[in-house]
Amino acid sequence: MPDETPLYSLLLPGTHDTMAFYGWIISQCQSIETPLEVQLRNGIRVLDIRLAVIEGRLIAYHGIYPERAPFQTILSTVYTFLTSPTSCRETIIMSVKQEDYATTPPPVFSRLVREEFIEGLGGLHMLYLENRIPRLGEVRGKVILMSRFGGNGAEWENGLEGLGIHPTTWPDSEKDGFTWECKNVHVRTHDWYAIPSFLYIPEKVSLATEFLLPPPNDALRPTLSIVYTSAASFPLAAPKTVAQGFGWPKWGLGVEGVNSRVGKWLLDALSGSIDGENDRDIYVDEKRESVQINEPRLRGWVLADFYDRPEHSLVDLLVECNFRGRKTGEEGWQSNA
Numbered sequence: 638m639p640d641e642t643p644l645y646s647l648l649l650p651g652t653h654d655t656m657a658f659y660g661w662i663i664s665q666c667q668s669i670e671t672p673l674e675v676q677l678r679n680g681i682r683v684l685d686i687r688l689a690v691i692e693g694r695l696i697a698y699h700g701i702y703p704e705r706a707p708f709q710t711i712l713s714t715v716y717t718f719l720t721s722p723t724s725c726r727e728t729i730i731m732s733v734k735q736e737d738y739a740t741t742p743p744p745v746f747s748r749l750v751r752e753e754f755i756e757g758l759g760g761l762h763m764l765y766l767e768n769r770i771p772r773l774g775e776v777r778g779k780v781i782l783m784s785r786f787g788g789n790g791a792e793w794e795n796g797l798e799g800l801g802i803h804p805t806t807w808p809d810s811e812k813d814g815f816t817w818e819c820k821n822v823h824v825r826t827h828d829w830y831a832i833p834s835f836l837y838i839p840e841k842v843s844l845a846t847e848f849l850l851p852p853p854n855d856a857l858r859p860t861l862s863i864v865y866t867s868a869a870s871f872p873l874a875a876p877k878t879v880a881q882g883f884g885w886p887k888w889g890l891g892v893e894g895v896n897s898r899v900g901k902w903l904l905d906a907l908s909g910s911i912d913g914e915n916d917r918d919i920y921v922d923e924k925r926e927s928v929q930i931n932e933p934r935l936r937g938w939v940l941a942d943f944y945d946r947p948e949h950s951l952v953d954l955l956v957e958c959n960f961r962g963r964k965t966g967e968e969g970w971q972s973n974a
Contacts, residue, residue: 638959640774641969644781645822645861647773648849648958649730650951651683651940652676653867656697656704656711662875664702666867666942673711677718679945680952683730683938686711689737690746695753698736708750712757719763719778728776730802730938734785748792768798769820770861772969814848823858828865834873835892841868841879842898849935862937866895880942896941896951903954906933907961934962 638647655673657666671679688708689698695708715731718724735746754761765771765781782801790796790803797803804824805817810831817824827848832841848862869876884891909932935958944951963970 638773639969639971640772640777641971642773643770643859643969644728644730644773644776645770645859646936646968647938648936648955649682649938650680650944650955651685651730651938652681652944653685653865653940653942654699655681655684655686656706657687657699657702659704660699660702662877663871664699664704664876666699666876668943668945671945673706673714674718676944677714677724677729680956681944682728683732683940684715685732685734685940687734687736688746688750689735690741690749693749695749700736708753709757712754712759715780716758716763719759719780726777728773728779728781730781730783732783732785743786743788744792747787747790750786751792764801766793766795766799766801768801768803770802770822770859812844814844819861821859823852823860824863825852825860826863828863830865830868831870832868832874832879833870835878835883837868837874838879838882838892838895838898842866842895842902845895846899846902849937849939851934851936860936863940864937865940866899867940867942868895876942881946894946896943897947899941900947900951900954903935903951903958906935907954907957909933932961932963933958 652667654666655676657664658669659665687698688695691703697704697706697708697711715729719727719729733750735741735743737746754764763780765776765779771781784800784803785807787793787797787800787803790800793799802819806815808815810829812829814825814827814829816826825848827845829841829844845864845866848864852860867876868874868879880894880896882892882894882897886893939955941951965971
């Protein structure tokens with residue numbers, strides 16, 4: 638990918654509740670067979686790290702359920718990936734969210750996050766901490782922090798401008814999504830997770846995938862879409878049930894999950910059968926006769942539960958979308974890319 642490509646114009650695979658490997662029906666969101674290092678090798682580039690303070694240290698948590706991994710272990714794994722000769726030009730977006738508001742004052746949590754970043758391998762030098770969406774060349778080998786914590790930012794140098802990408806709003810389970818601004822980038826976010834039951838899976842998929850299409854009249858402003866395909870409610874829509882479905886839906890016995898449905902939607906888009914595509918001139922011979930082809934223009938950061946089911950296909954399809962719908966001279970795209 639060209640260094641001039643802004644990160645809002647990429648389609649990046651991510652994991653919702655990246656470290657939630659335990660908690661069975663209620664809290665587990667990722668397969669125990671896909672620890673963080675495997676996720677990174679599989680192409681996951683957006684991490685959703687949720688933490689709580691236990692005995693003065695930060696530990697991965699999902700809601701009220703401990704996920705065992707210390708924050709230092711997470712940072713060590715990320716540092717190893719970003720300093721490996723084969724992946725040192727990659728970049729990772731790390732959303733950090735506080736899970737223990739009821740027991741830990743936000744300023745204490747914010748201070749501990751900073752201290753543990755300093756203590757970890759790579760220190761603060763590993764982080765991109767500006768409150769804007771960078772271009773890829775600015776952040777190769779770095780972690781872009783997205784802070785879903787921090788209060789007024791008093792615990793950090795440069796305050797709220799030194800906390801990385803800092804959302805100005807995040808309403809709980811807003812069905813139709815919500816928007817906020819990050820400097821000159823308009824951010825659209827879909828995080829409707831509290832669906833009433835598995836019967837709402839089709840509606841969840843329809844709303845989520847709509848955010849990956851270009852917004853109306855988007856030529857006037859840069860736009861980033863952040864999309865969570867995850868959803869859950871107890872007892873009729875556990876995270877695994879929503880992500881993977883159950884039964885034999887091909888035979889009309891069971892329910893097809895979100896991941897399979899999103900995968901099919903992406904296949905339709907890549908085959909040119911979904912609105913929101915770009916026309917592109919391609920010259921086919923020395924007479925420079927041109928033909929029109931349609932290519933999808935799908936962009937955003939997509940965070941999924943149990944991303945590896947079915948068979949890693951979701952990540953592969955999301956990555957493929959980065960090379961479709963590109964036009965020379967737009968979004969940092971170069972003719973020799």
